Amino acid sequence: MAEVEDAKPLVKVRDLKMYFPIHAGLFRTHVGDIKAVDGVSFDILPGETLGLVGESGCGKSTVGRSVLRLYDVTGGTVEINGFEIAHVHRDSLRSKRPMMQMIFQDPQASLNPRMTVASIIGEPLDEHMKLSPDERLARIYELMDWVGLNREFAKRYPHEFSGGQRQRIGIARALALNPKFIVCDEPIAALDVSIQAQVVNLLEELQERLDLTYLFISHDLSMVRHIADRVAVMYLGRIVEVASREALFADPLHPYTQALLSAVPEPDPESERHRKPIVLQGDVPSPSNPPKGCNFSTRCPKVMDICRQIEPAVRDFGEGRQVACHLYSESMQTTAEPTAGDITNQ
Amino acid sequence: MPDTAMPILDVEGLKTVFRTRGGEVHAVNSVDFDLRPGELLGVVGESGSGKSVTMMSLLRLLPSPPAEMRDGKVMFDGQDLLKISPEELRKVRGSKIGFIFQDPMTSLNPVYTVGFQLAEPLRAHLGMSKAQARKRSIELLQLVGIPDAERRLKDYPHQFSGGMRQRVMIAIALACDPQVLIADEPTTALDVTIQAQIIELVKELRQKLGMAIIWITHDLGVIAGIADRVMVMYAGQVVEEGPVGEIFRDPQHPYTQALLKTVPAVRGPREEKLQVIEGQPPIMYGAPVACSFRNRCKYAFDRCSEENPKLRSVSAPGHRAACFLLDKAPTQEPEAVNG
Numbered sequence: 223m224a225e226v227e228d229a230k231p232l233v234k235v236r237d238l239k240m241y242f243p244i245h246a247g248l249f250r251t252h253v254g255d256i257k258a259v260d261g262v263s264f265d266i267l268p269g270e271t272l273g274l275v276g277e278s279g280c281g282k283s284t285v286g287r288s289v290l291r292l293y294d295v296t297g298g299t300v301e302i303n304g305f306e307i308a309h310v311h312r313d314s315l316r317s318k319r320p321m322m323q324m325i326f327q328d329p330q331a332s333l334n335p336r337m338t339v340a341s342i343i344g345e346p347l348d349e350h351m352k353l354s355p356d357e358r359l360a361r362i363y364e365l366m367d368w369v370g371l372n373r374e375f376a377k378r379y380p381h382e383f384s385g386g387q388r389q390r391i392g393i394a395r396a397l398a399l400n401p402k403f404i405v406c407d408e409p410i411a412a413l414d415v416s417i418q419a420q421v422v423n424l425l426e427e428l429q430e431r432l433d434l435t436y437l438f439i440s441h442d443l444s445m446v447r448h449i450a451d452r453v454a455v456m457y458l459g460r461i462v463e464v465a466s467r468e469a470l471f472a473d474p475l476h477p478y479t480q481a482l483l484s485a486v487p488e489p490d491p492e493s494e495r496h497r498k499p500i501v502l503q504g505d506v507p508s509p510s511n512p513p514k515g516c517n518f519s520t521r522c523p524k525v526m527d528i529c530r531q532i533e534p535a536v537r538d539f540g541e542g543r544q545v546a547c548h549l550y551s552e553s554m555q556t557t558a559e560p561t562a563g564d565i566t567n568q
Numbered sequence: 569m570p571d572t573a574m575p576i577l578d579v580e581g582l583k584t585v586f587r588t589r590g591g592e593v594h595a596v597n598s599v600d601f602d603l604r605p606g607e608l609l610g611v612v613g614e615s616g617s618g619k620s621v622t623m624m625s626l627l628r629l630l631p632s633p634p635a636e637m638r639d640g641k642v643m644f645d646g647q648d649l650l651k652i653s654p655e656e657l658r659k660v661r662g663s664k665i666g667f668i669f670q671d672p673m674t675s676l677n678p679v680y681t682v683g684f685q686l687a688e689p690l691r692a693h694l695g696m697s698k699a700q701a702r703k704r705s706i707e708l709l710q711l712v713g714i715p716d717a718e719r720r721l722k723d724y725p726h727q728f729s730g731g732m733r734q735r736v737m738i739a740i741a742l743a744c745d746p747q748v749l750i751a752d753e754p755t756t757a758l759d760v761t762i763q764a765q766i767i768e769l770v771k772e773l774r775q776k777l778g779m780a781i782i783w784i785t786h787d788l789g790v791i792a793g794i795a796d797r798v799m800v801m802y803a804g805q806v807v808e809e810g811p812v813g814e815i816f817r818d819p820q821h822p823y824t825q826a827l828l829k830t831v832p833a834v835r836g837p838r839e840e841k842l843q844v845i846e847g848q849p850p851i852m853y854g855a856p857v858a859c860s861f862r863n864r865c866k867y868a869f870d871r872c873s874e875e876n877p878k879l880r881s882v883s884a885p886g887h888r889a890a891c892f893l894l895d896k897a898p899t900q901e902p903e904a905v906n907g
Contacts (some may be wrong), residue, residue, distance in 0.1 A: 270767070277759035277760070277761060277762075278759055322825070326660065352628050384848050386848065413616055414614040414786070414848075414849075415614060415786055415788075415827065415830055415831060416614060416827065416830055416844075416845040416848075416849075417832070419830040419842040419843065419844045419845070419850065420844050420845075420846070422842055423841065423842055423844055437847075441759065441760070443760070443834050444831065444832045444833060444834045445832060447832060447834055448832040448838065448839065448842060467838075470832065471835070481761060482760060482761060483759045483834060484764075485763065485764035486834045487761040487764075487767070487787070487789030487793045488761055488789050488790065488792060488833060488834065488835060488836075489788035489789045489791075489792045489795075489828060489833070490792055490794075490816060490833055491792045491793070491812045491813050491816050491845075492816075493835070494789075494792045494793035494812070497793070499764045501761075501764050501765055501768055502764075502765070505729040505731060505732070505762070522697045530837065535829060
C-alpha cells in the first residue's frame, strides 16, 4: 500500500453533483430536483480498482456515467489523467474519449443487434484511429483473443451468443482504444453465478496485462470484496464511507456499511445460524426530498439528535479511510477514538 | 422429526417439454421430490436449470402450448394435481398452495387496489363477506409488517416500494392459510437490506403458521440461512439433494462442489482467484441420454457420456446425488478415474 500512497491519482473527483430536474404543471415549470449524486469526492490511483457499492437508487450508476461525462454534470470537477472532463467543450472531450471507456450492465441492450461482432468491436477503431482494413482486422482478432472469444465468431450477431459471451464482446469493445480507465457498471449483475466468476477473472487478468484502472460499480458485496482494492459505500447520493477492502470488510465504521455487510447471507449453514443481521427498518427516502441532516438518519439504528439537524462532515481516518458520520465527528471523538485506533493498528 | 412424517407434496417423474421452432426443449426431466409438513426445501440452480418450470408445472401454471406436461405424478392432499379437473385445481391454487413470484413489480395488478387483490382469494376460496375479507386483509398486512395497514388497503401497487410490494405478495399468498407456500426467487429483485427484512419475516411467519415452503433461488447464501433441505438442479434434473448441512459440508456432485466454490465470501478468508466452471449450461434438445454436466465436469470419464446417472444414496441419510463417481468413490479417488 505504501508505494501506491505516493502515486498521483489517475481519477480525481471533487464534489460531483448530478441533479435531474423535475418539471411539472401546464408550463412544465422546474419544481425541484432529483439529487441523484449530491457532492461525491474520491480518487482512484493508477492500476487500482475502486469498488462502488450501494443499493438500487443510491446513485452509483449515475456517478459512473457522470465521471465519463455521459451526463452534463450539475457541479463539481472530474479529472482523469490530468485532464478536466466535467466542464470541457465537446470537441476536446471527444479526443479524450479513448482513454476512458465503459462496460455496461446489460450485454443484451448495449450491443447493436444488427451489427456483427467484428463491426461492434471495430466501431471505436473507425471513429478514433486511421487503420488500414488489414490492421483493423488484426486488431479486432487481437481483442477477441484477449477476451477469450473464438476468432471464427467475428461474423456472427450478438443474439447468437450467451450472456457471458456477450459481456466479453462488450469488454473487447471497451478495450479497443487502449483505455487507461474503465467504468464497469454492474458488469456481472445480469449473469449466472457460474458465468460471473469467468467474467470477473477475465477483468482481473486484463487489468494485470494492460495496466487498467477500474471503477467497479456493483451491489454484490462479495464480488466487490473479491475484485476491489478500495471500496466506497454510497447511500442516497452521497458516499458514507471509503476504505481499503480489508478495513471495510473487517471493521465497517458507518452504521449503514455495518447494516449492509451484516445483511449479506453466507453460503455456510453453520455460521448462518449464528449470524445476527442488523435489519434496517423502512425504505430509502426519495432523492428528490432527502431528509434534513444526515441522509441515513431516518433508518439509522444509532441515530442521535444531531443527525436530524446537521449533515455530518467527512472525517479522515488515515490510510485512505474516510467516514461521514456524527458518531465519529470531532465532538464525539472520545467515543470514536478506540475504534479508529484499532483500524490504524491493523 | 420431519423424516418420519408423511410428505405433504410428493412429486414423481415430472417431465415438462416446451415445443419451440428449434425443436422440443426438455425443461424438466424426470424430477422426483417430496416436501414434508413444516419443512423448508431450498431449490438452487442457474437460470434455465428448470427450477421455476418445475414449480409452475406442479400447479399447471404454464401456458400450453408451448408447454406440455408429458409425464409424472404430483400427489397433494390425496389427489394427483396433474389429473384433476380445472375446477378442482382452482380450489388448490391460491388456497391450499400459495405462490410468490419473483418480480413484485409485475405480479400485482396495477389497476386494482391492494385491498381488492388481498380480498379476492378470501372471497373466492373462503366465501367471506366483504366486511370479513376486509378485516382479514388488515390482519394479513399487519402480519407481514406493513405499517398503517387499514389506510394502505386503498393504495395501488405503484404506491408501494419494492420491498413493501413483496410483502403484499406474501400476504396474498398467505391469505387462505396455505399448507404449502412456493416462493420463486422472492428476494432476487430486492436490495440486500430489504432482502434481510423479507427473510426475517419468512422465518417468523414459519414459526407462527407452520406451513411447508419451497424456496427457489440461485443465491446459496440465502439457502444456507433458511433451508432444512436443499435440492440442486442442473439442466432440468435434480443432481443432488439432502439436508442443508450435508450439502454445504460434504457436497457429492461435482456441479454442487463447483457451484459452492465459485461464490466469493463477504466474511472469512478471501480467495486470490475465483474458481470457475468453464463453459455454460446446455439447452436440452431431446431427453438426456448422458450426464448433462459431463462437458463442464473435470472428473468426467467414459461412462458419463454413455448413460444418464440416476440419483443414488450417499452415506448420510436423506442425501442423494446423481453421479457415477459415487459408484467408484469407496475404492478409487476421483483423480485416479481419469488416468
